[in-house]
Amino acid sequence: xxxxxxxQRTPVxxxxxxxxxxxxxxxxxxxxxxxxxxxxxxxEESGRRLSFRKQAFRRTLRAIVVAFWVMVxxxxxxxxxxxxxxxxxxxxxxxxxxxAVLRADLGLNVDVFTQFFQYTTALIRGDLxxxxxxxxxxxxxxxxxxxxxxxxxxxxxxxxxxxAIPLAMFVAxxxxxxxxxxxxxITAVGLALPSFLVALIFLLYFxxxxxxxxxxxxxxxxxxxxxxxxxxxxxNCVILVPILSRxxxxxxxxxxxxxxxxxxIIRGVNSFRFxxxxxxxxxxxxxxxLLSYMMGVMIGSTVILEIIFSLPGIGRExxxxxxxxxxxxxxxxxxxxxxxxxxxxxxxxxxxxxLDPRVKMS
Numbered sequence: 001x002x003x004x005x006x007x008q009r010t011p012v013x014x015x016x017x018x019x020x021x022x023x024x025x026x027x028x029x030x031x032x033x034x035x036x037x038x039x040x041x042x043x044e045e046s047g048r049r050l051s052f053r054k055q056a057f058r059r060t061l062r063a064i065v066v067a068f069w070v071m072v073x074x075x076x077x078x079x080x081x082x083x084x085x086x087x088x089x090x091x092x093x094x095x096x097x098x099x100a101v102l103r104a105d106l107g108l109n110v111d112v113f114t115q116f117f118q119y120t121t122a123l124i125r126g127d128l129x130x131x132x133x134x135x136x137x138x139x140x141x142x143x144x145x146x147x148x149x150x151x152x153x154x155x156x157x158x159x160x161x162x163x164a165i166p167l168a169m170f171v172a173x174x175x176x177x178x179x180x181x182x183x184x185x186i187t188a189v190g191l192a193l194p195s196f197l198v199a200l201i202f203l204l205y206f207x208x209x210x211x212x213x214x215x216x217x218x219x220x221x222x223x224x225x226x227x228x229x230x231x232x233x234x235x236n237c238v239i240l241v242p243i244l245s246r247x248x249x250x251x252x253x254x255x256x257x258x259x260x261x262x263x264x265i266i267r268g269v270n271s272f273r274f275x276x277x278x279x280x281x282x283x284x285x286x287x288x289x290l291l292s293y294m295m296g297v298m299i300g301s302t303v304i305l306e307i308i309f310s311l312p313g314i315g316r317e318x319x320x321x322x323x324x325x326x327x328x329x330x331x332x333x334x335x336x337x338x339x340x341x342x343x344x345x346x347x348x349x350x351x352x353x354x355l356d357p358r359v360k361m362s
Contacts, residue, residue: 063346070338078327129328138332148313155233160240168248187242195301199235199308216310232305251283285356292348296341
């Protein structure tokens with residue numbers, strides 16, 4: 001270590017004395033850095049694991065902070081909505097007594113800070129309040145509706161990955177001149193179509209013309225539910241697959257131009273393992289981050305799909321709650337949607353960090 005600092009100081013003497021103090025300060029700060037580098041070199045693998053852990057920790061913290069703000073927004077929605085929710089719920093000719101009772105029930109009769117405190121403590125207990133109209137607890141409602149939406153999201157991700165990755169690999173690896181142009185044109189069409197239109201066309205074609213998909217209804221049991229979900233999931237794919245396969249295609253093209261890959265291809269290394277390790281794996285990270293972000297966006301479109309396919313999901317519940325001004329339900333569903341988006345993007349981030357070996361000590 002001493003040798004190193006000495007080595008750094010020698011050239012500075014020639015430049016003049018005023019530099020020496022700076023230089024010796026630099027060398028004293030640089031020395032720990034260098035020993036660190038040596039340590040990292042010695043244990044890079046554990047370092048990478050550590051860095052992943054550190055990143056995982058940092059990102060999870062960030063996700064928790066975002067989730068907290070989502071909670072604040074969900075809380076604020078009711079309080080900031082124009083008009084008095086209680087009067088809106090009970091109608092214009094409600095008696096003042098009835099209004100006072102419902103205000104107390106909703107906890108709106110105390111100041112905002114107390115309300116927020118009550119809301120937070122109730123959340124921590126897992127008590128999301130109850131519907132103003134049916135009196136059903138929101139937790140019960142979610143336990144029947146949320147799985148439908150989660151299944152739809154999971155199936156969408158699965159189908160998207162199964163379609164987008166092979167498609168992008170095919171277009172990138174098969175060296176037909178016309179293929180990228182055709183690929184771009186077809187995906188452009190997919191991107192331009194609004195999902196409700198695709199949903200209606202699919203329903204008409206698969207549901208009515210071919211009769212291979214149920215037009216409405218749902219069965220919550222596991223393999224049976226897929227029969228009701230594959231078509232709406234496919235509708236999501238019409239938008240997701242073009243975006244993701246395009247991004248993956250461009251990162252695959254970049255990866256394929258790198259020298260180590262070219263050498264591999266020239267040498268005729270065509271094994272699956274080579275493709276996975278050197279071509280697909282380094283290219284996947286941006287796609288996965290994008291997929292998790294897009295799934296957040298798609299949660300919005302599942303609302304439309306659940307209505308078109310009449311699935312008893314949380315999105316359809318949200319729409320009916322909003323139209324009835326059922327504030328506790330709206331508040332909880334907004335919160336759940338927000339937290340879902342946060343979780344999905346966190347998972348995408350972590351997976352991308354794991355997959356891409358280039359994401360080292362950052």
